[in-house]
Amino acid sequence: MLKDFNSIPKTDRVIIALDCEADKALSIAYQLAGEASWVKIGMTLYYAYGTDLVKMLKARGYKVFLDLKFHDIPHQVRGAARSAAESGADMITMHTDGGVPMMVAALEGAAEGAANIGSDVPVTLGITVLTSMDDSTLAEIGVCRPMQEQVLCLAGLAKKAGISGVVASPQEASALRKELGDDAYIVCPGVRPLGSAIGDQSRIATPADAFANGASHIVIGRPITDADDPIAAFRAIAAELS
Helix, strand or coil: CCCCHHHCCHHHHEEEECCCCHHHHHHHHHHHECCECEEEECHHHHHHHCHHHHHHHHHCCCEEEEEEEECCCHHHHHHHHHHHHHCCCCEEEEEHHHCHHHHHHHHHHHHHHHHHHCCCCCEEEEECCCCCCCHHHHHHCCCCCCHHHHHHHHHHHHHHHCCCEEECCHHHHHHHHHHHCCCCEEEECCECCCCCCCCCCCCCECHHHHHHCCCCEEEECHHHHCCCCHHHHHHHHHHHHC
8 A cells, every 4th residue: 555645744754863962862752742743863872872762762752763874784783773663763774785695684683673562663764875965075975977876776676676665866856757657655864944054964955945846754853953942943854844
């Protein structure tokens, strides 16, 4: 059955990236409880606080995007995905350039972990090309394809592996939607509201443009977490999306 992402309000598809120290992350999460639906935990927070943080955020009513970007041999990734699912994570990531067998192992591990706690299998996403990278960065690591070709190639591997979708910049979202179909998750970081600082991102778009391009979900961090008033910042984005 196809997922109808358009039936879900755009504000419920905005993922707040808590890429900051724990006290600040929890403060922002508590402020936004009831306003935002999703939060993202990355490596910095997870390596410091582990599954307890996932459980705390779940207890506040959030869906949790656990963005650990698994990349290892299939056996290790299967175990990592199982543990991530057992923590209660609703969405997990792995690098597509780990190959199809690795992504299949991640999907199997996620299903095992979900079964162990009696929950739904988390959304499984393949990282294509990081939004901090551009064509020159790709060339430095020996990738000679243009950016969009590389993203689509890696997305094809994710589709072959049977995972839920991909993470890519909003600039590739339209092509990915055509390639992967209507029911694929296309999660886009590198999203900046009008007037926000770009930071270390190279391939960006506004929230409205990212959704118009085909994103199922968008990830926004510093424009909210570094704001003097995170609630006002989130509401401004919601107003823009309305």
